[in-house]
Amino acid sequence: MTTLTYQIRASYAFVERNINLIKRYWSWELVWLVYSIADSLAVSFIGLGVGKLGGGNPSTADTNYLVIYLLIGTLVWRFLSTIFYWITNLIGIERWEGTIEYTLMAPVRRITHMAGQTFFAISYSLFFTGMVLLATALVFKIDLSKANLLGGTLMLLAGSFSFVGIGVMASVLPLLFPERGEQMTHVFIALLLLVSGIYYPVDVLPPVLQKLAVLSPATYVLEGTRRTLLEGLPTWDLWQYIWPVLLMGAVLIPSGLWVFSMAERYAKKTGKLHRNG
Amino acid sequence: MTTAIIVNEVYKKFGKSELPFWRRIFGHTNGNGSNGNGHNGHNGNGAKAAEKSKVVVAVDKVSFTVGTGEIFGVLGPNGGGKSTLIRLISTLLLPDQGSISVFGYDVVRQSMAVQQIINRVSVEASFFKKLSPMENLLYGARLYGQDGAETRKKVVDILTRLGLEKRAIYNPMEEMSRGMQQKVAIARALLTKPHLLLLDEPTTGLDPRSKREVQAVVREMREKSGTTILLTTHDMVEADQLCDRIAIMNSGKVIALDTPAELKKLIPPKDGQETTLEDVFIELTGKKLVNEEEETV
Known part of the structure; x- marks a missing residue:
């Protein structure tokens, strides 16, 4: 058997395991789907409510535009955060189940491990976000006549790689802090949510946060996706948003793998693999 | 042979000294510990040093x-x-x-x-x-580069030889006794030869x-x-x-x-x-x- 076949089979182990886990935990996935749909609807209804805000004065805001603006924010965020959580789950779920020693003892390169988890995370996030989109489309009459759907999907996929890098870095927290590491990963997602303009344009933020927004891949993904779906920006004009996220992914993924390898070495040095959170 | x-x-050894680094550097303890089994590793320079140490020598x-x-x-x-x-x-x-x-x-x-x-x-x-024993063992075998179809056959062979009922192979592990789970653990190791x-x-x-x-x-x-x-x-x-x-x-x-x-x-x-x-x-x-x-x- 060639090394490549060996590593592909090992990589598929994580995909198959995650599919089996989803089948077994289907009720939890259903609950999470209902929560995600309700969350997207609740935020998007703010767009419809804007006209009635402001002391009863009729608003000049285009509510259809606002609803889609907010809906895109929730959907893109659901997609990126689902990827992030599945990647950080790389270790979190193994801590929870107590299988971490068996997985890390197997002759699997960490890049193979990450590749399997990444493939699954992106595929499942696309499926999950698609389900939320379908459900919300039943509630709102969304005018996507101008939308460039191919460009929007391309933008999402390009942005997903940088989130994989961030997820790999965050996954060291459950490795180093068995008891609370998984909860600590929420800080990454909270900060990105704040600065990336999920529900508002980045230029309403204070100057310091605007500077941080430049460093968040989600800022580009959101801006690019909104322009393709709301304004029909042609795919070739998306490059201005795609190259920054690809560059971030190219830096964050190898950096994440390096950080992870250092953390794994530290955990093996200090005996932290043994303790289950 | x-x-x-x-x-x-x-x-x-596990754990680290709670003494500040300058005290460790300037030789207030010998830094290598005596032995494990829950005993503090530092010795030689007084009870205070030992009290402040959480070093356990596990393999000496x-x-x-x-x-x-x-x-x-x-x-x-x-x-x-x-x-x-x-x-x-x-x-x-x-x-x-x-x-x-x-x-x-x-x-x-x-x-x-x-x-x-x-x-x-x-x-x-x-x-x-x-997950069921089958799903767990498939995962374990794939990590060692093994083929899925062949593994499925081997799982049934090994687990039935170890005394598991065929039905149990497809039920969640949490429904099994500890003894049964341990047999599945042994099967997981056997699968990789x-x-x-x-x-x-x-x-x-x-x-x-x-x-x-x-x-x-x-x-x-x-x-x-x-x-x-x-x-x-x-x-x-x-x-x-x-x-x-x-x-x-x-x-x-x-x-x-x-x-x-x-x-x-x-x-x-x-x-x-x-x-x-x-x-x-x-x-x-x-x-x-x-x-x-x-x-x-």
């Missing part, structure tokens, strides 16, 4: 070799360093000092090569509890019948595949019957190493009763066996 494992002067300059195809037992009280030793051999821990090689591969520098030829069964049968099998108290908590079945599998692995087996156990009878040689560990050190027969010769018979391994163990360690489910170090 060729050598399967060489453990050379291996030392492993241990050396031995294991021959290919040998069943080598490690006996010791809880906290004696047995599980730490197994984790060091299985690449899950890095030694602070010394070296370990498995079939010529260094466990630190050539860890991937070592991982390909070893497997381990621990006292906790660690699985994805909602390891050259070296590390068994960390594999029969702890099993009923006598399950214990015998597991022991029969261990013997069969050695006889049919020539697998080298390193076994830790609390069961003296099991050690006596299965092992070619036994190392007795206490406080992280190997305090005796020989065949079961030679170890028994260390203690003269009392009241006309033949010396048992348990007599030897109690005499050498000064401790009675504690049949707890898990070792903490």
Whole structure:
């Protein structure tokens, strides 16, 4: 058997395991789907409510535009955060189940491990976000006549790689802090949510946060996706948003793998693999 | 007989001194500790230093070799360093000092090569509890590059041979007894056909019948595949019957190493009763066996 076949089979182990886990935990996935749909609807209804805000004065805001603006924010965020959580789950779920020693003892390169988890995370996030989109489309009459759907999907996929890098870095927290590491990963997602303009344009933020927004891949993904779906920006004009996220992914993924390898070495040095959170 | 494992002067400690770094640098403690089993490692410069230290020496300059195809037992009280030793051999821990090689591969520098030829069964049968034995074993086998269709057949063969009902193979692990789960853990290791099998108290908590079945599998692995087996156990009878040689560990050190027969010769018979391994163990360690489910170090 060639090394490549060996590593592909090992990589598929994580995909198959995650599919089996989803089948077994289907009720939890259903609950999470209902929560995600309700969350997207609740935020998007703010767009419809804007006209009635402001002391009863009729608003000049285009509510259809606002609803889609907010809906895109929730959907893109659901997609990126689902990827992030599945990647950080790389270790979190193994801590929870107590299988971490068996997985890390197997002759699997960490890049193979990450590749399997990444493939699954992106595929499942696309499926999950698609389900939320379908459900919300039943509630709102969304005018996507101008939308460039191919460009929007391309933008999402390009942005997903940088989130994989961030997820790999965050996954060291459950490795180093068995008891609370998984909860600590929420800080990454909270900060990105704040600065990336999920529900508002980045230029309403204070100057310091605007500077941080430049460093968040989600800022580009959101801006690019909104322009393709709301304004029909042609795919070739998306490059201005795609190259920054690809560059971030190219830096964050190898950096994440390096950080992870250092953390794994530290955990093996200090005996932290043994303790289950 | 060729050598399967060489453990050379291996030392492993856990925890860190609570003393500020300048006190450690300027020699207020010797920094190397005495021994493990829950005892503070620092000694020599007063009780205050010891009080402020949380260093536990789990494996203290241990050396031995294991021959290919040998069943080598490690006996010791809880906290004696047995599980730490197994984790060091299985690449899950890095030694602070010394070296370990498995079939010529260094466990630190050539860890991937070592991982390909070893497997381990621990006292906790660690699985994805909602997944079935089939799903868990498929995952485990794929990590070792094995084909799915072939693995499915092997899983059914091995598990039914170990006494599991076919129906149980497809039900969640959480619905199985601990004994059954332990059999699945053994099947997981067998699937990868390891050259070296590390068994960390594999029969702890099993009923006598399950214990015998597991022991029969261990013997069969050695006889049919020539697998080298390193076994830790609390069961003296099991050690006596299965092992070619036994190392007795206490406080992280190997305090005796020989065949079961030679170890028994260390203690003269009392009241006309033949010396048992348990007599030897109690005499050498000064401790009675504690049949707890898990070792903490």
